Amino acid sequence: MSVRIEPGADGTAPRLAPGVRWQVFARSLGLQASWNHQRMQNLGLLVCLMPWLRARERDPERDRLFCRRYFEFFNTNPYLAGYVIGGLLRLEQEREGQGGLPRGQAQTFRDSLGRALASLGDQLFWLGLRPAVALLGCVVSLVAVGAAPLALGLLALLVVTGQLVWRWRAIGRGYAAGYDIVELLGDPRWHRAIRAAKRATLVLAGVLGGWVLHGGWDDASRPATGGWVVMGLLVAALAFPSLARRRPAGEFLIMAAGILGVVLAFALGEQGS
Amino acid sequence: MTAPELAFAMSGADWALLGWLALLAGCLALDETALAQTWLSQPLPAAFLAGLVCGEPATGLAVGLPLQMALTMNLPVGQTVTGDASGAAVAGVGGAVLAGRTPAPLGGEGDPVLTGWLLLGAAAVSLAGHPLVQAERRLHMVWMLEGRHTLRDGNLGRVEAIHGRCLLTAFVRGGLFAALALLAMAAVWLPLYAHLPHAVGFGFAWLPWLAAALGLGAVFERYGARRHWGWLGAGLGAGWLLGALT
Numbered sequence: 001m002s003v004r005i006e007p008g009a010d011g012t013a014p015r016l017a018p019g020v021r022w023q024v025f026a027r028s029l030g031l032q033a034s035w036n037h038q039r040m041q042n043l044g045l046l047v048c049l050m051p052w053l054r055a056r057e058r059d060p061e062r063d064r065l066f067c068r069r070y071f072e073f074f075n076t077n078p079y080l081a082g083y084v085i086g087g088l089l090r091l092e093q094e095r096e097g098q099g100g101l102p103r104g105q106a107q108t109f110r111d112s113l114g115r116a117l118a119s120l121g122d123q124l125f126w127l128g129l130r131p132a133v134a135l136l137g138c139v140v141s142l143v144a145v146g147a148a149p150l151a152l153g154l155l156a157l158l159v160v161t162g163q164l165v166w167r168w169r170a171i172g173r174g175y176a177a178g179y180d181i182v183e184l185l186g187d188p189r190w191h192r193a194i195r196a197a198k199r200a201t202l203v204l205a206g207v208l209g210g211w212v213l214h215g216g217w218d219d220a221s222r223p224a225t226g227g228w229v230v231m232g233l234l235v236a237a238l239a240f241p242s243l244a245r246r247r248p249a250g251e252f253l254i255m256a257a258g259i260l261g262v263v264l265a266f267a268l269g270e271q272g273s
Numbered sequence: 274m275t276a277p278e279l280a281f282a283m284s285g286a287d288w289a290l291l292g293w294l295a296l297l298a299g300c301l302a303l304d305e306t307a308l309a310q311t312w313l314s315q316p317l318p319a320a321f322l323a324g325l326v327c328g329e330p331a332t333g334l335a336v337g338l339p340l341q342m343a344l345t346m347n348l349p350v351g352q353t354v355t356g357d358a359s360g361a362a363v364a365g366v367g368g369a370v371l372a373g374r375t376p377a378p379l380g381g382e383g384d385p386v387l388t389g390w391l392l393l394g395a396a397a398v399s400l401a402g403h404p405l406v407q408a409e410r411r412l413h414m415v416w417m418l419e420g421r422h423t424l425r426d427g428n429l430g431r432v433e434a435i436h437g438r439c440l441l442t443a444f445v446r447g448g449l450f451a452a453l454a455l456l457a458m459a460a461v462w463l464p465l466y467a468h469l470p471h472a473v474g475f476g477f478a479w480l481p482w483l484a485a486a487l488g489l490g491a492v493f494e495r496y497g498a499r500r501h502w503g504w505l506g507a508g509l510g511a512g513w514l515l516g517a518l519t
Contacts, residue, residue, distance in 0.1 A: 029308055029309045030307060030308045030309075030436070030440060032306050032307055032310070033307040033308060033436055033439045033440045033443065034413050034416070034417055034435065034436045034439040035306060035307075035410060035413060036410055036411075036413040036414035036417045037410060037411070037414055038414050038417070038418075039417060042417070043417050043420060043432060043435060043436055043439075044436065046420075046432055047432060047433055047436045050429055050432070050433065053429065054429065059427075060426065060427035061427065062427075063427035063429055064423070064424060064425065064426065064427035067423050067424055067427065067429070067432065068424050071420065071421070071423075071424060078310055079310075126348050126349060127348060127495075130312070130315075130348070131345050131346070131348070131492065133312050134312070134315050134317065134341055134345050135341075135342075135345060135492070137312075137315070137317045137318065137341065138317060138338055138341055138342060139515075141317070141321075141334055141338060142338075142515065142519060143515065143519070145519065148330075148334060149321070149325070149330045152317075152318065152321055156311075156312060156313060156318055159311065159312045160311045160312065160313070163311060164309075198496050199496075199501065199504055201492065201496055202492070202493070202496040202497075202498070202501055202504050202505055202508065203504050203505070203507065203508040203511075204508065205345075205489050205492035205493060205496070205505075205508065206493075206504070206505045206506070206507065206508020206509045206511070206512060207508045207509075207511050207512035207515060208342060208485070208489055208512055209486070209489045209490075209493070209505075209508070209509055209512055210508065210509040210510060210511060210512020210513040210514075210515065210516065211512040211513070211515050211516045211519075212342075212379075212482060212485050212486050212489065212512075213509070213512070213513060213516070214512070214513050214515075214516025214517060215379065215380040215482060215516060216482060217516075218380070218516075230479065233479075233483065234482060234483070234486045237483050237486035237487045237490055238486045238487075238489060238490040238493065239490060239493075240487065240490055241487065241490040241491040241493065241494035242490065242493050242494040242498050242499065245494065246494075247346055247491045247494055247495060248491075249344075249346075249347055249355040249356070250343045250344030250345070250346060250347045250355070250358075250396075250484075250488055250491075251344070251347075251355060251356050251396040251397075251399050251400045252396075253343050253484055253487040253488055253491065254340075254343050254392055254393060254395075254396035254480070254484040255393065255396055256487065257343075257479075257480045257481075257483035257484035257486075257487055258389070258393045258476070258477065258480050258484075260476075260479075260483050261389065261475075261476035261477055261478070261479040261480045261483055262472075262473050262476035262477070263476070264476055264479060265472045265473060265474075265475040265476030265479075266472055266476075268475075269472075
């Protein structure tokens with residue numbers, strides 16, 4: 001996702017000092033460390049912004065007011081938080097020496113951008129890429145068989161590197177764009193990426209579902225395991241959440257599977273055992 | 274069942290392994306919410322990493338694969354958190370290795386009843402971790418409110434120290450919880466397995482398949498299996514072929 005960046009006075013896009021940017025980046029990875037029910041990521045955001053403040057001479061009054069601006073409620077998607085952090089630092093930079101960023105302005109920028117990015121990030125990362133990568137890992141480990149450790153290692157490397165690069169770039173883009181970062185939200189590629197990630201998740205879940213059914217078919221062909229009853233039960237298990245329109249937590253699904261398995265064992269009796 | 278049957282002796286090497294696994298679990302607990310949130314704290318990579326630490330990656334995959342399929346829809350959207358899945362994955366794999374047992378991979382050779390029993394134990398461990406995660410977040414709130422003093426005196430170090438304390442708490446909570454769960458798994462849960470009635474054991478052999486099917490069914494429901502039946506059908510067909518080929 002890119003955003004058009006207006007060049008600075010000397011013709012180049014404004015940039016954070018490299019040392020400050022590294023520190024902000026490292027801290028942004030821990031944005032949620034002090035997550036709490038009342039103000040969520042407020043402390044995390046403040047800690048992320050501090051390297052910029054620490055690069056200046058200490059002024060307790062200015063520091064106090066800076067902390068006051070960012071101690072309020074804040075919540076966004078951690079993968080996209082870099083845009084907000086970079087954008088806020090740009091606004092602070094622009095108002096340096098003029099009494100700092102007005103509290104209301106900081107709040108409006110932080111809250112509106114944070115909310116919008118939370119919604120996009122939840123759709124793209126939590127509901128799209130995260131389950132897609134998890135299921136891709138399952139498929140990879142089934143396909144690679146003996147080479148599964150290597151294949152999973154490569155996938156992990158790709159995923160971790162990719163998201164770290166994304167987060168690093170988000171801080172730079174947020175800083176370079178400042179207020180213009182809101183243009184980013186209108187980029188149609190967000191929604192195309194969300195659609196693609198969700199479709200990939202569904203297809204990968206289908207692949208694993210087909211593999212599970214084949215495993216059931218294999219066992220169903222052996223009379224000792226209860227034949228078609230087991231196969232039917234697997235089909236029913238795959239269809240149950242869609243029919244019931246319910247999605248209990250996975251731990252409860254495992255417990256339900258345990259109960260189902262035991263009921264099946266007793267129902268099949270001697271044939272099953 | 275008598276007490277000596279539950280007795281569990283650990284060698285020095287076992288204690289060292291427990292320490293390494295606790296360290297891994299602490300790092301994965303950080304990854305889950307507090308730090309970076311890469312993909313590594315998901316059940317499959319977490320179990321696989323635990324298997325690597327134990328020198329038995331196959332055991333990691335045997336536990337991690339069905340666990341991942343069942344837990345895929347446990348998403349951290351909004352304020353919802355269910356359980357401590359990475360701690361459960363480490364405890365499941367580490368417990369099996371410490372107890373000297375080898376679970377069967379889905380559809381592979383070995384003891385599928387043990388795999389089912391381990392998964393059930395891992396689910397219980399994960400649920401047991403939920404109140405701890407919630408307690409940690411309540412503690413964060415108390416500490417966060419301490420940071421208000423900085424709004425009066427401008428002491429930046431105080432806020433950074435509170436944030437660092439929260440990180441450390443997540444690491445310690447994850448490591449300690451996984452170590453205790455792992456010991457419980459190896460010393461209590463897995464020995465109980467030998468006393469399962471035969472018929473019940475047969476039922477647990479099906480648990481990994483049924484749990485995986487229910488978990489994948491939850492994915493179908495979430496992503497609109499009815500609307501996108503064409504994509505789903507193509508996936509199912511490809512999966513069936515994959516099953517035939519592997």
